[in-house]
Amino acid sequence: MTDRAKFIAGITSDLGRTEMLVPSADLATAIFEDAEVARTRATHAVSDASSRSSDLVEHMAESAITSGWKVHRVANPEDAAELIGEICRQKEAKTVLRSTHDVLSTIPLEAAITSFGATLGVTALGDDASSTDRDKARESLFGAEVGITGVDFAIAETGTVVLHPRKGLSRLLSLAPPTHVAVMRPGDVLDSLDELFAMERDDFLSGELAGSMNLISGPSKTADIEGTIVTGIHGPLEVHLVILANS
Amino acid sequence: MKPQTTHFRFKASQTLVNDQIQQSLEHVYTGFHEGRLTAAANTDNWEELRTKGKAIKDHTIAHLDHYLDLLADSVEKNGGHVFFADDAEEARQHILGLAKANDVKTVIKSKSMVSEEMALADALIDAGIEAVETDLGEYIIQLAGETPYHLIAPAVHKSRKDVAALLSDDFKDGDPVPDAVQLTRMARSKLRAVFERADMSVTGVNFAVAESGSIALVTNEGNGRMSTSVPRIHVAVMGMEKIVPSIQDLSTMLRILIRSATGQRISTYVTMVNGPRKPDEEDGPEEFHLVIMNNGRDRLLAETRMRESLNCIRCGACLNACPVYRKVGGHAYGWVYPGPIGSIVSPVLTGLKDASNLPNASSLCGACHSACPVKINIPRMLLELRWRTAEGKVDARERTSSIKERAVWKAWRFGMMGRRRFDLGARVARIMIRPLSRGGWIKKAPPPISGWTVTRDFPLISPKSLKSLLSVRTKHTKRDLD
Numbered sequence: 001m002t003d004r005a006k007f008i009a010g011i012t013s014d015l016g017r018t019e020m021l022v023p024s025a026d027l028a029t030a031i032f033e034d035a036e037v038a039r040t041r042a043t044h045a046v047s048d049a050s051s052r053s054s055d056l057v058e059h060m061a062e063s064a065i066t067s068g069w070k071v072h073r074v075a076n077p078e079d080a081a082e083l084i085g086e087i088c089r090q091k092e093a094k095t096v097l098r099s100t101h102d103v104l105s106t107i108p109l110e111a112a113i114t115s116f117g118a119t120l121g122v123t124a125l126g127d128d129a130s131s132t133d134r135d136k137a138r139e140s141l142f143g144a145e146v147g148i149t150g151v152d153f154a155i156a157e158t159g160t161v162v163l164h165p166r167k168g169l170s171r172l173l174s175l176a177p178p179t180h181v182a183v184m185r186p187g188d189v190l191d192s193l194d195e196l197f198a199m200e201r202d203d204f205l206s207g208e209l210a211g212s213m214n215l216i217s218g219p220s221k222t223a224d225i226e227g228t229i230v231t232g233i234h235g236p237l238e239v240h241l242v243i244l245a246n247s
Numbered sequence: 248m249k250p251q252t253t254h255f256r257f258k259a260s261q262t263l264v265n266d267q268i269q270q271s272l273e274h275v276y277t278g279f280h281e282g283r284l285t286a287a288a289n290t291d292n293w294e295e296l297r298t299k300g301k302a303i304k305d306h307t308i309a310h311l312d313h314y315l316d317l318l319a320d321s322v323e324k325n326g327g328h329v330f331f332a333d334d335a336e337e338a339r340q341h342i343l344g345l346a347k348a349n350d351v352k353t354v355i356k357s358k359s360m361v362s363e364e365m366a367l368a369d370a371l372i373d374a375g376i377e378a379v380e381t382d383l384g385e386y387i388i389q390l391a392g393e394t395p396y397h398l399i400a401p402a403v404h405k406s407r408k409d410v411a412a413l414l415s416d417d418f419k420d421g422d423p424v425p426d427a428v429q430l431t432r433m434a435r436s437k438l439r440a441v442f443e444r445a446d447m448s449v450t451g452v453n454f455a456v457a458e459s460g461s462i463a464l465v466t467n468e469g470n471g472r473m474s475t476s477v478p479r480i481h482v483a484v485m486g487m488e489k490i491v492p493s494i495q496d497l498s499t500m501l502r503i504l505i506r507s508a509t510g511q512r513i514s515t516y517v518t519m520v521n522g523p524r525k526p527d528e529e530d531g532p533e534e535f536h537l538v539i540m541n542n543g544r545d546r547l548l549a550e551t552r553m554r555e556s557l558n559c560i561r562c563g564a565c566l567n568a569c570p571v572y573r574k575v576g577g578h579a580y581g582w583v584y585p586g587p588i589g590s591i592v593s594p595v596l597t598g599l600k601d602a603s604n605l606p607n608a609s610s611l612c613g614a615c616h617s618a619c620p621v622k623i624n625i626p627r628m629l630l631e632l633r634w635r636t637a638e639g640k641v642d643a644r645e646r647t648s649s650i651k652e653r654a655v656w657k658a659w660r661f662g663m664m665g666r667r668r669f670d671l672g673a674r675v676a677r678i679m680i681r682p683l684s685r686g687g688w689i690k691k692a693p694p695p696i697s698g699w700t701v702t703r704d705f706p707l708i709s710p711k712s713l714k715s716l717l718s719v720r721t722k723h724t725k726r727d728l729d
Binding site: 017125137142158165167168170192194196198200204205210212213215216234 | 271312316324325333382383384387400406407410434435438439456461468469472476477487494495497501509518519521524530532539548
């Protein structure tokens with residue numbers, strides 16, 4: 001008998017049974033919701049979210065402020081570039097790094113950031129990156145003053161930005177630099193984590209999902225010294241949410 | 248961690264006379280307890296969420312064997328490794344083995360109560376490995392060589408001055424005390440350097456999702472994210488009860504956990520870990536290990552009257568709500584888990600005989616039960632444990648009551664069971680007790696009840712009984728009616 005089998009057999013007997021009682025199929029997949037119902041609800045949530053996107057954006061903007069994001073509304077990609085350039089300039093940034101999110105490729109960031117002498121880099125290693133490449137990339141992530149990402153989703157209930165790290169989106173990009181700028185579009189917003197998890201459940205079960213997923217709601221903070229809330233303990237001191245209007 | 252549950256009275260009385268700690272403990276109330284109440288009031292379906300949370304946990308624990316099996320399969324499918332540890336020693340040896348086999352030099356630790364059970368940081372340091380706590384509160388506690396004071400605010404009893412002295416060797420008595428922002432910046436730069444060189448991380452697990460093999464980490468500081476981004480190896484440790492069946496249950500559990508812990512709608516970071524990084528990812532650990540530990544939890548599971556304690560999600564709300572915790576502080580409880588939940592868990596995990604003071608450190612006011620996001624009936628289990636220490640019926644070795652104490656209670660019971668006996672006893676007590684009182688209180692009772700007044704005052708019995716007062720009143724009422 002393996003250690004695992006022994007451990008689990010012990011639990012079975014502690015529960016007063018002689019063999020494992022597997023809950024009925026529905027229970028095994030989602031206790032309070034049938035998997036099919038969840039999927040339908042998720043599909044509706046997405047189409048519903050896009051039809052209500054303007055309400056959801058208002059809700060998101062409000063919640064994001066409560067969570068500690070500095071929220072900016074911009075009308076077009078040019079204004080977004082100007083705003084982000086200005087944030088980087090104020091932070092006296094020398095190195096700015098960005099992800100390969102689609103929304104960022106529509107924004108003329110390069111000009112805005114090089115205009116005051118900083119450099120803009122993209123964090124994207126190949127599959128076959130050597131460990132030296134990875135060490136170098138990490139060093140530059142820890143050295144950068146600003147990290148710019150898109151959002152994979154935004155959650156209106158809690159003012160949360162969802163990021164799925166992948167090729168072109170380092171885990172550290174939204175964590176190591178002291179300032180993080182996230183750019184979202186109205187169609188990115190969902191009501192709550194319920195919709196997010198319902199929608200992504202199949203991905204979670206496939207085993208194909210990236211090694212981590214991050215829900216980010218404001219700047220890094222602590223209250224461990226006399227209960228005083230201080231931002232910027234391990235992660236960013238300042239986080240900006242740029243809401244780019246639909247063109 | 249070695250239990251020191253026998254020291255309850257000593258540690259509690261030390262804390263009661265420490266003004267600085269009493270002041271710090273105020274924050275537990277104004278910061279966390281009131282924050283939770285506001286968060287609950289601002290959540291439309293709060294009671295519904297609690298009911299759902301309880302149902303999820305009840306169901307999971309009732310099928311724990313199945314969900315552990317499913318979890319292990321799912322983690323392995325994601326490319327992670329699972330280790331089942333019967334006790335803290337096995338878990339500790341496994342993690343030490345991993346560190347040695349991979350030539351690990353620096354381990355960054357995120358806050359994890361389970362790793363406190365293993366005294367893991369000390370074990371790593373003893374093995375010659377740099378092991379640094381990275382949650383700011385835990386870091387302060389590690390520098391002080393102490394144990395956590397609170398489930399989510401480990402250093403709540405430390406003043407700014409204490410922290411300054413711990414963070415800087417140059418800080419001297421009489422120097423101006425830096426503010427919280429300056430102290431946080433000092434810690435940030437010290438810990439940044441550690442993060443950059445870390446090759447292994449150890450984190451706890453807030454929830455493990457059985458169906459997907461994901462674990463959720465809830466942090467405000469971002470150390471949990473550093474732990475899952477920088478080092479080559481990530482080891483997550485969990486008590487075997489920390490499971491939810493499906494990814495959808497997670498949104499309910501996160502809602503109630505975070506609101507109950509700090510009053511926030513969500514913590515700054517919720518990090519989901521689904522195994523090691525995929526080949527095309529930019530960064531993240533190459534190896535992911537999940538250590539699932541029993542360490543006596545099987546006893547809580549097997550005793551149906553204690554099983555509900557495994558529903559605990561470690562939010563700390565019962566500590567903040569508890570009038571006893573807020574006075575005696577976290578160290579009095581003598582083991583990893585303080586407060587009301589500690590008073591029911593520690594005795595079973597570490598031995599009831601030594602911990603027999605813990606179930607008695609409660610007024611049974613029920614504040615913990617009302618605060619609990621998964622509705623654990625803590626007072627009922629406190630009574631259960633009191634009954635065991637009094638009677639020794641479950642295990643005679645657990646009995647801590649003396650023959651004298653039992654005789655007094657027997658006499659008490661006899662007296663209370665008959666109307667005449669009760670009246671007579673009360674009359675005698677009224678007469679006998681009067682000369683002993685000072686200002687309406689008896690501070691020192693004679694034997695056989697002298698033990699009771701060592702830590703308590705006994706109120707003087709009122710000169711007239713309720714019964715005699717009522718009979719006079721009834722007469723008056725009758726006369727008025729006539």
